[in-house]
Amino acid sequence: MNMPLNTSADIHDPVEQARYNMVEQQIRPWNVLDAGVLELLSVVRREDFVPPAYQGAAFTDTRIPLNPDAQEAERLGQVMLEPRVDARMLHDLQVQPTDRVLEIGAGSGYMAALLAARAERVVSLEIDPDLAEFARENLRGAGVENAQVRQADGALDPIPDGPFDVIVLSGSVAEVPQKLLALLRDGGRLGAYVGHQPMMRATFVRRSGERFETSQPWDVVVPRLRNFPEPSPFKF
Template identity: 75%
Template structure:
């Protein structure tokens, strides 16, 4: 049965309102006030990157599982991060139009799309073959042509595309990976959620000459990225 045109208009209006509410009620209150970042969140349609079964939760202030069961998706880090976390990382990394960006953990491709909206080019690595295809198809459907999703383990596999202006980890790690810091060019920034539960901090590292400057401006607890080193729990 074909739906009348006004029904499609109603759906479009409801989706636009839900996106507006996400920005105004979740993201602005989290100190995301940069207008370019907010414009990006309005332009990139989050609902186009959400699994079909979760369309009704596209703008919810929660992590969305990208596989099932939910507990396994969370344990393996196969989730879309909450919109406010992605927005704050995007703002704090100060993406420039000439930036080359590396993302670890493509997931659904949504963060890659946000980054690509601001940057010159994005390389996004994903360890799960099914999510590689899901992210690629989402980016194609959304008309994003300056983001490449590749199947690779960002913790272990060689990364030969550097140097990068920005490295983004779309998940948490116990400590900042030195192998990824080495991929930053002068002035480059790395953004990650770092630490152990119940305390993780957003960590922004900027390369300055031969050294690095680190800022930890906010807290968030998000699922782990796979295969990055964990501290030993053994004690004498």
């Protein structure tokens, strides 16, 4: 049986109360029940990755812009996803201590920090140079040493570090990129948000030899990653 992350006696600080409420009211109801994942949400402090202007929203069930222009941030996919979305993705990928992980879309570095706490090594690509530096600073500040942020386009640039045990797309795509599936090690898993508004699905692909097994266990809407192909959603 999974016990709550903290007891009420442990919570004296308003920030810790807000963190506790985030876990118990947003994340646990989204079927994130692994005690290790839940504990990690206290160890990796989300507020340390949030832009100063949005500190008050660090624990809310909302996307946080990483660009001063909120509409532009949404259009360019420059956001921190809702805490429950990051947590459920981490939970369902079942990252292991020996895993080498690739993330597409570093953003603030928060997901890279969560992944790094479970994995051996994380390489996170970020297309925007200012965000790449922001993510690096946040990871350094959090003492994360096994995650590297590179300024690169995950859709168009070569990725020389494969194969990987886990690949995470921290933004949505119209379809799972074949380029990234080719970088999976045998037994490796890819997690992505796939589809078109208003309906996208969290999509998980596991490689078994030359076979790829796909599941889509939950619905979500997430801003786009840039430069990945956009096939028409309409079929004739």
